[in-house]
Amino acid sequence: MSRPSRTRMKRALVLILVAWQLSLTVLLTAAGAGDRLIGALAGMLWGLDLLWIGGCGLLSLYGRERVRSIFRRTGPLPGLKFTLLATGLALLEEVVTIAMTNCAPLFGCRVGEVYITASANYLDVVALHSVVVFIPQFAAWAWLLSRHAFRPFEVFLLFGLTGFLNEAMFSGPNPASLAQWILVYGLMVYLPAYAFPDLPGRRPVRWWMFPIAVVLPILAAIPLVFLLTAVIAPGHPQIHFPPIGER
Template identity: 45%
Template structure:
């Protein structure tokens, strides 16, 4: 393993350790507040199923998945976009399920939640995946030209998701950076891993990295504004405000 690969692996391990320790502290600190504890429990389900189990499977089976994806007779950019959207939809299956499992965590559905709606299709078509779509198009354009490694694509989209969450739902999300990096980064890690190495992309420099960081964000913000204009009466949250 090269020094660069060791540093990347070490970063992921440290990020995972930080996430595990801080989440455990919050989990036990909220035991006396049933609503907050229910939200943390829902988030725990997301972390266990999407980050721990899903992320582990992505790493363990990535080469098999790469072979399978590359055998599909479609343009690699089309496959990249569809793969990313599909993973985002899978992640939202988990979050919406957690919201609907509220009674299992000691509260009523809508009393505590981690999605804007209890309806899966409402979530993906009005609140979450619909907003992420431009990110995958932007990254398909970027990766055609610049050879960013799957690690950097994972990290950049994770940070872009962190910024999006912080703008949409408050700066307190910045303290949860490890969770958001994993949640969003895993939507694009496998798609980036499966793209062909020989595609004419050149080695990126600092200016290309700046472009790769801001272009998906800009495309997402413009698209989100358009969605709000198209559906001005659609509620941002379908539940009452959370009462702690």
């Protein structure tokens, strides 16, 4: 496939994902006209759409060359830099989502009555729920990129699918949210993947490596998940709030 064709295909896929996510948010907004809980959830999703998907998406598009230049001027250890940059972006994404959970009163609800994170406490979420588990997943991708020439957009899509599986294992599968999780998780790794240097000796990517690249990060996180749930924070609740609508 020629480069212009790949570019058109990538743009079309991104537009489909964005349209899917915006359509879901608009439908929730319409349903929220008669239900304050759904309306509050829609408000939080608008915040996620605009601040993270829109904001980080524009940063990724217009700032990627500068990020790549800085990344490649700061010495060796590209795998470590990939992991650190992806972790920083994940921490930033959680700033947005936890802010939305804490903004429940602005949407007419109490904090914890409607939410999009497991807790309203930032440190609790990133240290015991989300980002701490993402770090070995980012490290797995750093390892993959050091050996195989995945394109940045491929990393975006594949880690987005990993994120969808992460969320499905945590709260149950919801196919309607597929676009949301691809966009949310994919933007954590697109910039680091774009900045990753073309190391000598990297091998071409074969088709059978794509499903492996989706599952490998999940497998890489299993030891840490076990350590968290069995040693560091045994009995720690998965979600600190009651189910939405039951409070």
